[in-house]
Amino acid sequence: xxxxxxxxxxxxxxxxxxxxxxxxxxxxxxxxxxxxxxxxxxxxxxxxxxxxxxxxxxxxxxxxxxxxxxxxxxxxxxxxxxxxxxxxxxxxxxxxxxxxxxxxxxxxxxxxxxxxxxxxxxxxxxxxxxxxxxxxxxxxxxxxxxxxxxxxxxxxxxxxxxxxxxxxxxxxxxxxxxxxxxxxxxxxxxxxxxxxxxxxxxxxxxxxxxxxxxxxxxxxxxxxxxxxxxxxxxxxxxxxxxxxxxxxxxxxxxxxxxxxxxxxxxxxxxxxxxxxxxxxxxxxxxxxxxxxxxxxxxxx
Amino acid sequence: xxxxxxxxxxxxxxxxxxxxxxxxxxxxxxxxxxxxxxxxxxxxxxxxxxxxxxxxxxxxxxxxxxxxxxxxxxxxxxxxxxxxxxxxxxxxxxxxxxxxxxxxxxxxxxxxxxxxxxxxxxxxxxxxxxxxxxxxxxxxxxxxxxxxxxxxxxxxxxxxxxxxxxxxxxxxxxxx
Numbered sequence: 001x002x003x004x005x006x007x008x009x010x011x012x013x014x015x016x017x018x019x020x021x022x023x024x025x026x027x028x029x030x031x032x033x034x035x036x037x038x039x040x041x042x043x044x045x046x047x048x049x050x051x052x053x054x055x056x057x058x059x060x061x062x063x064x065x066x067x068x069x070x071x072x073x074x075x076x077x078x079x080x081x082x083x084x085x086x087x088x089x090x091x092x093x094x095x096x097x098x099x100x101x102x103x104x105x106x107x108x109x110x111x112x113x114x115x116x117x118x119x120x121x122x123x124x125x126x127x128x129x130x131x132x133x134x135x136x137x138x139x140x141x142x143x144x145x146x147x148x149x150x151x152x153x154x155x156x157x158x159x160x161x162x163x164x165x166x167x168x169x170x171x172x173x174x175x176x177x178x179x180x181x182x183x184x185x186x187x188x189x190x191x192x193x194x195x196x197x198x199x200x201x202x203x204x205x206x207x208x209x210x211x212x213x214x215x216x217x218x219x220x221x222x223x224x225x226x227x228x229x230x231x232x233x234x235x236x237x238x239x240x241x242x243x244x245x246x247x248x249x250x251x252x253x254x255x256x257x258x259x260x261x262x263x264x265x266x267x268x269x270x271x272x273x274x275x276x277x278x279x280x281x282x283x284x285x286x287x288x289x290x291x292x293x294x295x296x297x298x299x300x
Numbered sequence: 301x302x303x304x305x306x307x308x309x310x311x312x313x314x315x316x317x318x319x320x321x322x323x324x325x326x327x328x329x330x331x332x333x334x335x336x337x338x339x340x341x342x343x344x345x346x347x348x349x350x351x352x353x354x355x356x357x358x359x360x361x362x363x364x365x366x367x368x369x370x371x372x373x374x375x376x377x378x379x380x381x382x383x384x385x386x387x388x389x390x391x392x393x394x395x396x397x398x399x400x401x402x403x404x405x406x407x408x409x410x411x412x413x414x415x416x417x418x419x420x421x422x423x424x425x426x427x428x429x430x431x432x433x434x435x436x437x438x439x440x441x442x443x444x445x446x447x448x449x450x451x452x453x454x455x456x457x458x459x460x461x462x463x464x465x466x467x468x469x470x471x472x473x474x475x476x
């Protein structure tokens with residue numbers, strides 16, 4: 001598996017504990033069915049393990065840890081002590097990363113209020129095309145609906161139905177977030193914003209592709225519609241997570257993206273996209289529901 | 301007290317040391333942190349020693365050891381109950397087979413990694429050293445560096461991917 005493969009990012013997020021239930025299921029399915037992914041998974045663990053060895057071999061100061069396990073081992077015969085040497089030797093060899101130890105920050109997560117993130121309001125003013133202002137959903141929006149093709153909303157009663165366009169049968173829905181009201185003006189460090197959305201397509205036999213794109217700007221981006229490549233180029237920061245569920249994947253697919261938002265950012269676009277990975281089939285309806293946005297900050 | 305059977309101990313240690321790195325990679329592929337890996341590996345070593353069968357050859361020992369490691373990881377996850385999301389047991393089996401079958405290749409990758417780390421720019425080298433130092437918490441380290449933990453995770457991820465590419469190139473040049 002090439003290191004450009006976005007599934008490597010998912011491996012990393014899995015290891016740092018930030019995947020969703022749906023992503024966990026997706027990873028498990030790849031591990032079960034895709035030998036290449038399994039090799040990549042093991043290769044990543046191998047590099048991780050080898051790096052920890054490399055650090056432990058370097059000249060370091062002593063910082064004893066895990067002493068509770070030692071007392072019982074000390075009563076063992078010499079071979080056991082040798083095993084202890086092998087297994088625990090590295091514990092007693094550690095770097096004091098001096099500047100790190102003083103404070104213990106905790107990550108604080110605060111929901112960001114989006115207008116009707118569950119698409120529950122049939123009277124909502126959804127715009128066709130790129131939204132013309134903050135706090136409005138815009139895109140290839142067909143309607144709000146409660147039940148289609150035998151499935152129901154991910155959350156609540158309703159979901160957003162999108163109309164496919166273009167040769168890939170793609171559809172998008174965008175939302176502009178005003179970061180100036182959300183974040184303190186005087187912030188001197190980046191914050192992180194996580195956005196997730198649930199996707200569904202009426203024909204699950206297809207090669208669907210779902211993505212959540214986040215783009216931050218240091219200007220007020222709402223004036224005009226730009227093409228996606230230009231929007232990416234203009235952004236001061238951007239992040240994308242893409243998921244390609246296997247055909248016949250059943251149910252909603254949640255996609256999660258995190259963006260490190262630099263202090264200069266004033267607007268953020270949430271760009272949700274669903275399209276055909278293989279673009280030869282008739283167009284279908286696609287659905288989005290349960291969009292969640294979270295502000296993640298470090299607190300001491 | 302019974303005198304230890306030094307011959308048995310020697311035999312065990314030789315086998316254990318040969319297969320220990322693969323076992324650690326396997327455990328790491330399921331538990332993700334060095335601390336958890338070390339905790340589980342202590343238990344694995346104890347069980348292997350207590351139940352060691354000297355008639356096993358190296359391959360049979362290795363297969364048995366992977367089975368023990370699999371059970372210990374399962375026990376660890378169940379006891380700690382920290383993980384809301386857990387793999388099904390068949391994934392444990394598939395990963396153990398993958399590590400077992402690729403142990404030579406993985407060892408070659410670890411050897412190649414040494415030269416790849418040396419090629420890293422100094423600041424990236426230091427970042428890796430600091431992040432992999434025992435006891436270092438990524439959250440703490442990130443805060444001291446003025447970054448978010450997520451940003452630091454991503455930086456480390458990018459370095460790991462660079463190193464994976466590099467080790468592949470080294471091994472390809474060696475004709476592997």
